[in-house]
Amino acid sequence: MTDLTRLTAAETAAKIASGETSAVEVAKAHLDRIAAIDEKVHAFLHVDTEGALAAARAVDGKRAKGEKLGPLAGVPLALKDIFTTEGVPTTVGSKILEGWIPPYDATLTRKLKDAGIVILGKTNMDEFAMGSSTENSAYGPTGNPWDLTRIPGGSGGGSSAALASFQAPLAIGTDTGGSIRQPAAVTGTVGVKPTYGAVSRYGMVAFSSSLDQGGPCARTVLDAALLHEAIAGHDPLDSTSIDAPVPPVVEAARSGDVRGLRVGVVKEFAGEGYQAGVMERFNDSVEMLRELGAEVVEVSCPSFTYALAAYYLIAPSECSSNLARFDGLRYGLRTGDDGTRSAEEVTSLTREAGFGPEVKRRIMLGTYALSSGYYDAYYGSAQKVRTLITRDFERAFGEVDVLVSPTTPTTAFPIGERADDPMAMYLADLCTIPANLAGNAAMSLPCGLAPEDGLPVGLQIIAPALADDRLYRVGAAVEAAFTARWGHPLLEEAPTL
Amino acid sequence: MTVTEDLVSYEDALAAFDPVMGLEVHVELGTKTKMFCGCSTELGAPPNSQTCPTCLGLPGSLPVVNAVGVESAVKIGLALNCEIAEWCRFARKNYFYPDMPKNFQTSQYDEPIAFNGYLDVDVEGETFRVEIERAHMEEDTGKSTHVGGATGRIHGAQHSLLDYNRAGIPLIEIVTKPIVGAGAKAPEVAKAYVAELRELIKALGVSEARMEMGQMRCDVNLSLRPIGREKFGTRSETKNVNSLRSVERAVRFEIQRHAAVLGGGGTIVQETRHFHEEDGSTTSGRIKEEAEDYRYFPEPDLVPVAPAREWVEELRATLPELPRVRRQRLQAEWGISDHEMQSVLNAGAIDPIVATIDAGAPADQARKWWMGELARRANESGTELSALPITAAQVARVCALVAEGTLNDKLARQVIEAVLLGEGDPDQVVEQRGLAIVSDDSALGAAVDEAIAANPGVADKIRDGKVAAAGALVGAVMKATRGQADAARARELILERLGVQG
Ligand SMILES: [Zn+2]
Numbered sequence: 001m002t003d004l005t006r007l008t009a010a011e012t013a014a015k016i017a018s019g020e021t022s023a024v025e026v027a028k029a030h031l032d033r034i035a036a037i038d039e040k041v042h043a044f045l046h047v048d049t050e051g052a053l054a055a056a057r058a059v060d061g062k063r064a065k066g067e068k069l070g071p072l073a074g075v076p077l078a079l080k081d082i083f084t085t086e087g088v089p090t091t092v093g094s095k096i097l098e099g100w101i102p103p104y105d106a107t108l109t110r111k112l113k114d115a116g117i118v119i120l121g122k123t124n125m126d127e128f129a130m131g132s133s134t135e136n137s138a139y140g141p142t143g144n145p146w147d148l149t150r151i152p153g154g155s156g157g158g159s160s161a162a163l164a165s166f167q168a169p170l171a172i173g174t175d176t177g178g179s180i181r182q183p184a185a186v187t188g189t190v191g192v193k194p195t196y197g198a199v200s201r202y203g204m205v206a207f208s209s210s211l212d213q214g215g216p217c218a219r220t221v222l223d224a225a226l227l228h229e230a231i232a233g234h235d236p237l238d239s240t241s242i243d244a245p246v247p248p249v250v251e252a253a254r255s256g257d258v259r260g261l262r263v264g265v266v267k268e269f270a271g272e273g274y275q276a277g278v279m280e281r282f283n284d285s286v287e288m289l290r291e292l293g294a295e296v297v298e299v300s301c302p303s304f305t306y307a308l309a310a311y312y313l314i315a316p317s318e319c320s321s322n323l324a325r326f327d328g329l330r331y332g333l334r335t336g337d338d339g340t341r342s343a344e345e346v347t348s349l350t351r352e353a354g355f356g357p358e359v360k361r362r363i364m365l366g367t368y369a370l371s372s373g374y375y376d377a378y379y380g381s382a383q384k385v386r387t388l389i390t391r392d393f394e395r396a397f398g399e400v401d402v403l404v405s406p407t408t409p410t411t412a413f414p415i416g417e418r419a420d421d422p423m424a425m426y427l428a429d430l431c432t433i434p435a436n437l438a439g440n441a442a443m444s445l446p447c448g449l450a451p452e453d454g455l456p457v458g459l460q461i462i463a464p465a466l467a468d469d470r471l472y473r474v475g476a477a478v479e480a481a482f483t484a485r486w487g488h489p490l491l492e493e494a495p496t497l
Numbered sequence: 498m499t500v501t502e503d504l505v506s507y508e509d510a511l512a513a514f515d516p517v518m519g520l521e522v523h524v525e526l527g528t529k530t531k532m533f534c535g536c537s538t539e540l541g542a543p544p545n546s547q548t549c550p551t552c553l554g555l556p557g558s559l560p561v562v563n564a565v566g567v568e569s570a571v572k573i574g575l576a577l578n579c580e581i582a583e584w585c586r587f588a589r590k591n592y593f594y595p596d597m598p599k600n601f602q603t604s605q606y607d608e609p610i611a612f613n614g615y616l617d618v619d620v621e622g623e624t625f626r627v628e629i630e631r632a633h634m635e636e637d638t639g640k641s642t643h644v645g646g647a648t649g650r651i652h653g654a655q656h657s658l659l660d661y662n663r664a665g666i667p668l669i670e671i672v673t674k675p676i677v678g679a680g681a682k683a684p685e686v687a688k689a690y691v692a693e694l695r696e697l698i699k700a701l702g703v704s705e706a707r708m709e710m711g712q713m714r715c716d717v718n719l720s721l722r723p724i725g726r727e728k729f730g731t732r733s734e735t736k737n738v739n740s741l742r743s744v745e746r747a748v749r750f751e752i753q754r755h756a757a758v759l760g761g762g763g764t765i766v767q768e769t770r771h772f773h774e775e776d777g778s779t780t781s782g783r784i785k786e787e788a789e790d791y792r793y794f795p796e797p798d799l800v801p802v803a804p805a806r807e808w809v810e811e812l813r814a815t816l817p818e819l820p821r822v823r824r825q826r827l828q829a830e831w832g833i834s835d836h837e838m839q840s841v842l843n844a845g846a847i848d849p850i851v852a853t854i855d856a857g858a859p860a861d862q863a864r865k866w867w868m869g870e871l872a873r874r875a876n877e878s879g880t881e882l883s884a885l886p887i888t889a890a891q892v893a894r895v896c897a898l899v900a901e902g903t904l905n906d907k908l909a910r911q912v913i914e915a916v917l918l919g920e921g922d923p924d925q926v927v928e929q930r931g932l933a934i935v936s937d938d939s940a941l942g943a944a945v946d947e948a949i950a951a952n953p954g955v956a957d958k959i960r961d962g963k964v965a966a967a968g969a970l971v972g973a974v975m976k977a978t979r980g981q982a983d984a985a986r987a988r989e990l991i992l993e994r995l996g997v998q999g
Contacts, residue, residue: 084557203550204557206798208797238561240798327595330598343595
């Protein structure tokens with residue numbers, strides 16, 4: 001008998017559509033798997049057994065009535081706990097929203113439900129998506145299925161770990177500086193940050209509004225494309241949402257033809273701080289692209305050197321304002337309201353108790369950077385760097401169709417190793433941040449294991465804004481070639497849990 | 498909790514100091530929905546019944562700009578002779594306050610939608626140009642009700658109730674440049690400016706601008722400088738001065754208070770002050786030790802607003818005639834004095850008079866009824882002239898009935914009274930109450946004969962040539978017919994019967 005948790009999303013949907021299995025059976029298999037192993041992994045903050053089974057039954061009912069099913073109907077999914085879900089807790093990995101039950105669905109949540117996708121539960125994350133290891137979750141860390149003592153990346157470590165441990169074939173992440181791509185890289189899964197504005201932010205709890213972007217996570221490029229198509233599209237409730245047709249991502253993922261495609265290797269993403277095994281796998285990938293008929297050239301993006309600094313001014317500035325609403329007055333945690341204290345004191349005590357150290361650090365950084373007298377030097381300068389980075393991309397995309405780099409400079413590091421060293425932690429997002437600052441589309445997909453530690457390495461592909469389909473074309477080509485070389489998908493090599 | 502302040506007389510204050518004012522007026526737009534969400538803006542709904550994730554600032558919610566709000570802002574900007582930005586953004590004004598769900602207000606900072614304009618106002622026959630710094634869009638806050646304190650303010654309250662129905666209602670904030678040179682007329686200029694602005698807003702149809710409903714709110718900034726000095730003094734900011742009369746009083750009070758402090762060798766503290774309707778005084782609110790840092794930055798959840806030039810010109814072309822221009826035109830057409838026109842304006846009678854003229858009445862008649870009988874009735878019942886239950890068409894009909902001789906003034910007043918009581922149109926009232934003038938000779942003739950018979954002495958005097966005595970008999974006829982007789986005809990008949998030439 002097939003293990004339903006080992007199938008891809010596309011295979012699962014096909015089996016449900018043909019009646020070979022039912023959505024309820026698929027949901028139960030995954031809920032059983034979660035019950036069996038998630039104690040060890042801690043990918044989920046909340047498992048919605050009832051909701052998942054009800055959604056699965058609805059799909060089976062539709063099928064029984066002969067209604068047309070969507071391409072992912074009945075496929076289970078792990079939803080990052082940053083999207084609101086009506087009637088289901090949403091914590092954003094923070095104590096300050098412990099117990100909050102949103103009264104409304106995010107646009108993305110609604111689209112998932114409309115597509116018949118079965119939401120299994122909400123996944124762990126760094127508090128308010130601030131972090132690269134999921135250690136900043138107020139609810140404890142998540143283990144990397146390749147080695148449970150290591151981090152699964154962050155902030156979307158719960159989603160990447162759920163995929164890599166076969167608790168769900170699909171997941172949703174959000175990417176502000178790499179929170180989809182870096183977890184994908186260190187867990188051997190696929191993650192895509194679509195063009196800024198491609199996926200609605202309505203109902204996605206804001207960290208940094210001008211950078212945040214929801215996107216698909218999966219174990220294969222095609223599955224990611226199918227999910228991308230289900231969640232993307234214009235949303236009148238999000239003013240920054242793109243009002244244009246979704247690029248043909250599924251078609252691109254099915255094609256995988258890169259002959260004649262011009263690929264640029266970003267010169268600045270190499271050197272000190274890059275693990276040897278990571279560079280080795282990256283160079284293999286470049287070689288592979290050449291063999292597949294792509295034309296590879298080196299390009300320079302000098303402003304990328306300042307990307308990290310600019311990011312750590314812009315993102316904290318926006319977050320200092322976005323997180324001001326958590327004051328204990330209307331929802332979520334309220335501390336110290338004993339009848340003697342003023343609203344101001346209660347707000348202060350609530351924020352003191354409800355936010356973790358990294359969130360507080362960024363609120364303070366951002367408050368400072370926006371202060372009168374410092375605004376121009378910090379926030380203002382960072383915006384200028386942002387413009388320069390956008391120009392570097394434009395120049396590069398004048399010469400090449402896509403850019404490639406390692407997704408992250410190292411493989412998964414041990415839990416606790418960088419916890420007290422924010423700068424070391426921030427370096428994990430060195431290669432992913434520029435695409436957020438410029439609003440481009442980017443993907444990470446597995447390109448092998450680093451020889452020195454046997455852990456997955458991610459290849460990052462970056463495409464111009466609105467050309468998300470190129471990611472899938474290149475990703476599908478690389479994925480097919482590597483799978484053929486290895487004889488199986490990379491995740492087959494992960495330890496059994 | 499009014500604190501006694503030392504004041505100097507207004508005349509003494511003006512002898513030594515030159516007042517400089519700044520007026521900030523917030524206008525709630527009359528859009529159907531809020532500025533950034535689809536919630537209703539209807540007043541009077543149960544607390545928190547007109548809210549949604551966006552105006553409650555729930556995690557994950559996002560704003561979307563109300564296009565009608567932007568259009569209203571552009572219209573106001575154009576009417577205030579402002580330049581309209583080709584491209585501008587919203588900004589976040591960050592500060593914590595419980596009635597602000599996001600703990601930042603979505604406003605505009607250094608990129609207002611309209612800027613560099615002016616509004617001309619008339620004070621005692623003189624025109625004063627008030628320069629406009631900017632007009633920008635923002636959202637209103639919720640409403641706090643502080644319970645258990647003595648003052649109704651947050652300080653000392655036991656608890657506070659929050660109603661977010663108002664949160665997110667579109668506001669336009671209109672800020673003047675420093676108003677200098679008004680001298681002793683400063684209070685009148687301030688009042689005239691706010692009054693003119695209110696007329697303008699109403700004429701544009703973007704808000705009802707009812708100050709008593711909080712749809713228009715005014716902050717008065719005032720400073721004094723010794724006469725002859727260029728540099729402005731330190732200002733006080735009197736918040737929420739919410740009637741025309743209060744604006745005038747607040748300016749006057751602050752001039753007298755500042756003069757007392759400065760004259761006594763003291764310094765003015767930069768602070769916000771509360772205005773008290775009861776006695777027209779102001780008291781200290783919160784002291785601004787350092788300028789509050791709102792950490793403004795461009796709102797990343799909204800895209801820039803870029804009003805297309807063609808669209809702006811289209812809006813300019815559809816602007817109505819502005820109130821001051823219209824008043825000047827009407828005054829010339831009606832041929833009345835500045836003073837009379839001012840009375841018409843103060844009575845809120847312009848629109849009813851114009852409508853009555855449009856319905857066919859002569860201008861002087863329309864003015865006479867609205868400024869006379871109707872103004873008196875409105876005053877008695879404490880309502881606005883425009884709220885009286887009589888239409889311009891009905892008033893015009895009354896005028897017509899008088900002109901054709903069916904009614905005299907006395908009967909016309911009775912007809913108006915009946916219309917106000919809901920007895921129907923003027924013609925119906927005349928019919929039902931039988932109010933038409935009696936000029937039919939047989940009916941009138943009987944009354945005349947009776948009057949002559951009842952007053953033989955008077956009749957003899959008339960026969961003797963004392964024609965003036967006929968008035969007494971006319972009076973008797975009028976009394977007998979309860980005022981419905983055509984007095985002129987009655988006089989003719991009396992003289993005829995007595996064989997005297999009139
Ligand atoms: Zn609302």
